[in-house]
Amino acid sequence: MKQYYVYILTNKTNKVLYTGVTNNLKRRIYEHKEKLVDGFTKKYNLCKLAYYEIFDNAENAIIREKQIKGGPRNKKIGLIEKMNPEWKDLYEDL
Numbered sequence: 593m594k595q596y597y598v599y600i601l602t603n604k605t606n607k608v609l610y611t612g613v614t615n616n617l618k619r620r621i622y623e624h625k626e627k628l629v630d631g632f633t634k635k636y637n638l639c640k641l642a643y644y645e646i647f648d649n650a651e652n653a654i655i656r657e658k659q660i661k662g663g664p665r666n667k668k669i670g671l672i673e674k675m676n677p678e679w680k681d682l683y684e685d686l
Contacts, residue, residue: 601633641681
């Protein structure tokens with residue numbers, strides 16, 4: 593079964609947050625880390641995976657991504673701190 597992921601990236605100082613969606617989390621985070629993706633994440637050096645959720649279908653993942661993106665910053669921080677209180681890079685555990 594295919595899986596889809598909603599994820600939040602941050603930078604070394606945890607100041608900037610980016611929410612994205614993908615069907616291959618390990619590959620996508622690798623692309624961000626290696627600066628293979630032009631745009632916001634490259635500009636702000638976002639390469640630390642702080643949070644993610646797993647979904648069984650793309651539609652639900654996209655709905656959730658929009659929900660997180662549209663929400664206030666403190667809600668995103670709350671999600672991260674519940675799953676990852678130390679804000680460590682979760683990429684190593686994938």
